[in-house]
Amino acid sequence: MTVGAPRIEACGEVRSSGRPAALDSGLPPVDAPLALFLGMLDLRPIDTDVFEAPNPAFSWRRIYGGQLLAQTVVAASGTVEGKLLHSLHGYFVSPGDSSHPFVCRVERIRDGRSFALRRVTMLQDEQPVFVATASFHAPEDGLEHGPQMPPTPGVDDAMSEAEWLRRSATMAVANLHGFWKRERPFELRPVDWEAFVTRRAPAPMRRVWMKVRHALSDEPLIHQALLAYMSDYALLDASLLPHGHSSGDPDMQSASIDHAIWFHRSFRADNWLLLHEEGVTAAHARGFVRGSFYTEDGCLVASVTQEGLIRQRR
Secondary structure, three states: OEEOOOOOOOOOOOOOOOOHHHOOOOOOOOOHHHHHHHHHOOOEEEEOOEEEEOOOOOOOOOOOHHHHHHHHHHHHHOOOOOOEEEEEEEEEOOOOOOOOOEEEEEEEEEEOOOEEEEEEEEEEOOEEEEEEEEEEEOOOOOOOOOOOOOOEEOHHHOOOHHHHHHHHHHHOOHHHHHHHOOOOOEEEEEOOHHHHHOOOOOOOEEEEEEEEOOOOOOOHHHHHHHHHHHHOOOHHHHHHHHHOOOOOOOOEEEEEEEEEEEEOOOOOOOOOEEEEEEEEEEEOOEEEEEEEEEEOOOOEEEEEEEEEEEEEOO
16 A cells, blocks of 8 residues: 555644653553663753753664754753744764763743743763754644655555564675664664665665554653654665665765754654655765655654765775
């Protein structure tokens, strides 16, 4: 079955509890990767609008950018009441050290009737690792339309994660397969599986269905933090597809430079979401990628962009 929505009506009401303290409210038992992720969101207040952010021992080459994005979502949201995060713009300043936690400082730039703005700085040894601005909007009704989701095989027609990893083990280079097989709190079902495994694609585009493996509470903050976390998962590689490379290749030096997310509508990260990635352009050793998150019925719920370094080692 191929899914796609000819037009988008209202996609559900946005609800906010007004406080992030319900992160673990009503959550059923979860597996180790999701428990590790939720523990990562448990920020400890150490001063007014200053938090200590845990740095769990994920098996990445360096600190995963999605971790910083998710923790920024939680820290900024913890200083706002009655409004929901609608956009986040961040810059990755330095790789950071995975051996100790971050200090997360939030600055209250503006608190208006409809909007609030925060600046967030993630630090280690008083040096910035990630800086971002986050904007919040009080829920209100308004005009609504949206793009048609590109015709895409549905979840049941996409390749299973088990089959994808089996093919990856025999067809992908070792570094790439090692990345894909790492534990994570969400399931992937690739539509364009060759673009993930062999780095070959007819166009700089790839699609993958994503979903958290366990049911979550209704707290919107959890779902926004998880989407922010998932939005950075090998996103930059879409800009390398036309060149037959991946960020894990030994002859490539790659790193995220900046990342932006817009939350358009309410959604659940424990329901299937399609991430449609487009490697828009590459020039001057930088790649630019645009991503769109759709629900199964074709509703656009979030957009993401990222620019990163894609430098060939000489």
